[in-house]
Amino acid sequence: MWATVTPLIFVASALALPTLHGRQNTPSWCNGLGAGAFDSASNFTLAAFNVSTPVTSTSGAQLVLGQDGAEDENSFGVLSTYVSYPYNQFPSFSLSSGMLLPNYEEAGMYTSDLSVSAGAEPTFEYSTVQSNIDSSAQIYCAVADTDPDQGSPYPALAVNGDVDNFSLCLTSYGQNNIVYKAVADNNGVYDYSTCYRVDVRLMGTD
Numbered sequence: 223m224w225a226t227v228t229p230l231i232f233v234a235s236a237l238a239l240p241t242l243h244g245r246q247n248t249p250s251w252c253n254g255l256g257a258g259a260f261d262s263a264s265n266f267t268l269a270a271f272n273v274s275t276p277v278t279s280t281s282g283a284q285l286v287l288g289q290d291g292a293e294d295e296n297s298f299g300v301l302s303t304y305v306s307y308p309y310n311q312f313p314s315f316s317l318s319s320g321m322l323l324p325n326y327e328e329a330g331m332y333t334s335d336l337s338v339s340a341g342a343e344p345t346f347e348y349s350t351v352q353s354n355i356d357s358s359a360q361i362y363c364a365v366a367d368t369d370p371d372q373g374s375p376y377p378a379l380a381v382n383g384d385v386d387n388f389s390l391c392l393t394s395y396g397q398n399n400i401v402y403k404a405v406a407d408n409n410g411v412y413d414y415s416t417c418y419r420v421d422v423r424l425m426g427t428d
């Protein structure tokens with residue numbers, strides 16, 4: 223099943239509980255993330271947490287799909303704090319075989335996730351015309367805490383097999399955006415001096 227690249231469809235139906243996978247058939251996008259790793263879940267939201275803050279349902283900053291410009295009939299989005307981008311046309315996300323897809327508030331919007339390189343913001347593409355958008359990159363994984371006593375109930379998001387390298391960084395236009403492996407030399411996309419490390423977690427998967 224891991225070899226199957228699902229054609230991009232608008233994922234509306236809820237999948238069941240997160241699927242846990244043993245070591246031997248771990249898909250590449252969950253490699254090295256341990257027994258709690260899973261790559262499919264539906265209808266959750268995302269929140270950013272300061273790394274030293276205890277994780278509760280209210281201690282994080284909700285993330286929404288913030289605007290990142292448009293080109294022809296396609297629009298681009300990034301993960302912004304709701305506080306800095308107080309619009310939420312994509313109220314939930316789904317994780318589907320390593321693809322992290324924003325769900326539009328109504329049917330009729332196609333979304334995809336783009337590959338994420340060091341120093342860049344995780345970026346998404348959306349359009350009402352499915353053939354306009356690039357196919358989704360299979361690069362995301364979620365990691366549930368396997369310690370029943372100490373663990374957080376909210377799985378951590380990983381990209382490129384990495385849960386530890388997200389930051390929130392301020393842009394010149396006021397959006398506070400998630401960046402992967404933030405760097406000072408970023409073509410002016412964000413102000414590196416404002417960046418701080420966060421964990422990104424999936425809220426409401428169960």
Ligand SMILES: *[C@@H]1O[C@H](CO)[C@@H](O)[C@H](O)[C@H]1NC(C)=O
Nearest residue numbers: 234235236264265266314426
């Ligand atoms: C997604 O979750 C929201 C909030 O819990 C709920 O209102 C909505 O019906 C859910 N949608 C699906 C497709 O499960």
Ligand SMILES: *[C@@H]1O[C@H](CO)[C@@H](O)[C@H](O)[C@H]1NC(C)=O
Nearest residue numbers: 270271272281282283390420
């Ligand atoms: C992280 O902590 C700083 C300083 O207390 C605070 O300003 C910021 O809003 C916090 N961020 C999140 C995502 O909770």
Ligand SMILES: *[C@@H]1O[C@H](CO)[C@@H](O)[C@H](O)[C@H]1NC(C)=O
Nearest residue numbers: 340384386387388402403404
């Ligand atoms: C990525 O995370 C690891 C583990 O916390 C850390 O050692 C490394 O410095 C981080 N890299 C960057 C570019 O932030």
